[in-house]
Amino acid sequence: MTGPGITGPGVEGPNVGGPGIGGPGVKAGDELPPLEIPLTRTLIVAGALASRDYQDVHHDAEAAREKGSPDIFMNILTTNGLVGRYLTDHFGPRCTLRTIAIRLGAPNYPGDTMTLRGTVTEVAGGTATVRIVGTNRLGNHVTGTVTLNLPEGAP
Amino acid sequence: MEVSASNDPARPNEPGRPNDPARPKEPGHRKVPDRPRVPDRPRVPARPRVPARPAEEAPPSDLTARLKAYEGRPAATAGVGKDPVNAAMIRHWCEVMGDACPAYSGPDAIAPPAMLQVWTMGGLSGHTDRSAAYEELFGLLDGAGFTSVVATDCEQEYLRPLRPGERITFDAVIESVSERKTTKLGAGHFVTTRMDVRADGELAGTHRFRILKYAPARTEPKAARPRPVINRDNAGFWEGVRQHRLLIQRCDGCGTPRFPWLPGCHACGSPDWTAVEASGTGTVHSYVVMHHPPFPAFDPPYAVGLIELAEGVRMVSNVIGVPHDKVRIGMAVRLEFLRVDAELELPVFRAVEDGAV
Numbered sequence: 371m372t373g374p375g376i377t378g379p380g381v382e383g384p385n386v387g388g389p390g391i392g393g394p395g396v397k398a399g400d401e402l403p404p405l406e407i408p409l410t411r412t413l414i415v416a417g418a419l420a421s422r423d424y425q426d427v428h429h430d431a432e433a434a435r436e437k438g439s440p441d442i443f444m445n446i447l448t449t450n451g452l453v454g455r456y457l458t459d460h461f462g463p464r465c466t467l468r469t470i471a472i473r474l475g476a477p478n479y480p481g482d483t484m485t486l487r488g489t490v491t492e493v494a495g496g497t498a499t500v501r502i503v504g505t506n507r508l509g510n511h512v513t514g515t516v517t518l519n520l521p522e523g524a525p
Numbered sequence: 526m527e528v529s530a531s532n533d534p535a536r537p538n539e540p541g542r543p544n545d546p547a548r549p550k551e552p553g554h555r556k557v558p559d560r561p562r563v564p565d566r567p568r569v570p571a572r573p574r575v576p577a578r579p580a581e582e583a584p585p586s587d588l589t590a591r592l593k594a595y596e597g598r599p600a601a602t603a604g605v606g607k608d609p610v611n612a613a614m615i616r617h618w619c620e621v622m623g624d625a626c627p628a629y630s631g632p633d634a635i636a637p638p639a640m641l642q643v644w645t646m647g648g649l650s651g652h653t654d655r656s657a658a659y660e661e662l663f664g665l666l667d668g669a670g671f672t673s674v675v676a677t678d679c680e681q682e683y684l685r686p687l688r689p690g691e692r693i694t695f696d697a698v699i700e701s702v703s704e705r706k707t708t709k710l711g712a713g714h715f716v717t718t719r720m721d722v723r724a725d726g727e728l729a730g731t732h733r734f735r736i737l738k739y740a741p742a743r744t745e746p747k748a749a750r751p752r753p754v755i756n757r758d759n760a761g762f763w764e765g766v767r768q769h770r771l772l773i774q775r776c777d778g779c780g781t782p783r784f785p786w787l788p789g790c791h792a793c794g795s796p797d798w799t800a801v802e803a804s805g806t807g808t809v810h811s812y813v814v815m816h817h818p819p820f821p822a823f824d825p826p827y828a829v830g831l832i833e834l835a836e837g838v839r840m841v842s843n844v845i846g847v848p849h850d851k852v853r854i855g856m857a858v859r860l861e862f863l864r865v866d867a868e869l870e871l872p873v874f875r876a877v878e879d880g881a882v
């Protein structure tokens with residue numbers, strides 16, 4: 371891994387290291403190792419700002435309460451980014467994300483933890499389909515499907 | 526805030542389901558999405574804007590028909606990204622996501638594909654590219670009381686990587702507007718848009734986005750904790766709590782301490798007793814962690830301990846000052862009085878570090 375060392379207020383440190391788990395070894399039924407993401411207030415606000423989403427429910431707790439939410443909550447773009455990272459962490463930088471389709475359910479509130487899990491459901495023509503689910507203590511925060519092209523001839 | 530996806534037959538059960546017409550085709554067979562259809566004239570009946578009124582009272586069929594007239598109309602036309610794809614925004618994104626993928630840095634960097642929508646965001650200065658139709662649709666929803674918005678679905682297809690320096694343009698169409706739906710957040714309408722994102726003029730990705738425009742449900746004031754039932758037999762105990770004294774009974778006949786308060790001694794049957802103040806030190810004899818069922822006044826999960834007081838009696842109370850999953854049998858605790866609300870104080874037990882009682 372030659373990328374920048376990523377530390378600071380974001381989520382748990384990177385676990386990309388090697389070439390990733392791509393190529394002929396990937397098969398339907400494979401389960402990705404879970405990724406636990408502490409949902410700090412900082413992560414939620416930083417995610418909203420990095421995605422240029424200034425909706426007050428993602429940074430202003432009082433405004434969120436006026437809109438029927440008990441606290442600020444993570445925006446969908448951040449969830450999308452975390453899902454993308456989860457997949458490329460596992461399959462490596464040589465895979466190519468083709469689609470991400472997600473649906474949100476239980477909100478990601480500060481103080482909770484989201485655990486992302488993934489299962490390969492299909493591998494065909496060099497493309498893997500992965501079902502993902504991210505759970506927090508309220509239930510399923512995100513469910514969805516990701517497709518990605520696996521690197522050719524990967525070890 | 527789980528939106529009631531299940532009771533909406535118009536909504537897909539899962540994103541990217543097989544029969545979704547917009548589901549990406551197999552590689553090599555992808556069809557470039559059609560350009561948004563741009564009708565020449567609004568199909569909304571011309572009439573004065575209805576004054577704002579509670580969504581509950583809006584005649585739903587009439588409103589729904591007016592909302593559905595916006596289906597197929599543009600949501601944004603010839604939008605331009607406020608910033609070109611750039612390394613700084615990529616790096617900031619990767620910091621937040623904890624994404625160290627080397628493809629996103631260095632001289633040949635590409636943008637993380639999941640950033641697709643970011644390049645089209647209006648930011649703090651707002652959207653300047655939204656169509657009149659989109660503004661009207663939102664005005665109609667706002668006017669009907671559906672003033673809040675939350676995103677529920679995002680479906681993206683990445684056709685080619687985005688690279689620093691590329692200029693982003695986009696068009697979007699209002700794909701569908703749902704009937705009125707009841708959700709945990711409140712009643713509202715789902716609005717689905719589909720956007721084509723171009724980089725230096727070339728189609729680089731598509732982005733389907735579904736939001737709920739809703740009328741916030743009234744937030745109930747937090748429920749009060751249940752009041753203790755105070756009677757002739759236990760009034761002395763609650764008087765002690767009021768004075769911040771934890772009182773237990775001691776039998777005048779045999780000296781056996783007892784708790785909770787009862788009229789007679791379970792050891793010798795004597796009806797005579799004396800109230801004595803407990804020292805307030807104890808240990809966790811046993812505990813449970815409450816997850817379910819939820820009760821409005823409580824915030825699960827939380828630990829309920831069976832505390833063995835130094836005097837030898839046990840009482841049930843909350844264990845505080847330690848995460849619910851760190852409570853252990855034998856843990857030393859010390860009495861504390863918790864002000865629950867204006868009328869109620871309760872004896873609770875705080876975990877004591879390393880037995881430093």
Ligand SMILES: [Zn+2]
Pocket residue numbers: 776777778779780781790791792793794795
């Ligand atoms: Zn006795």
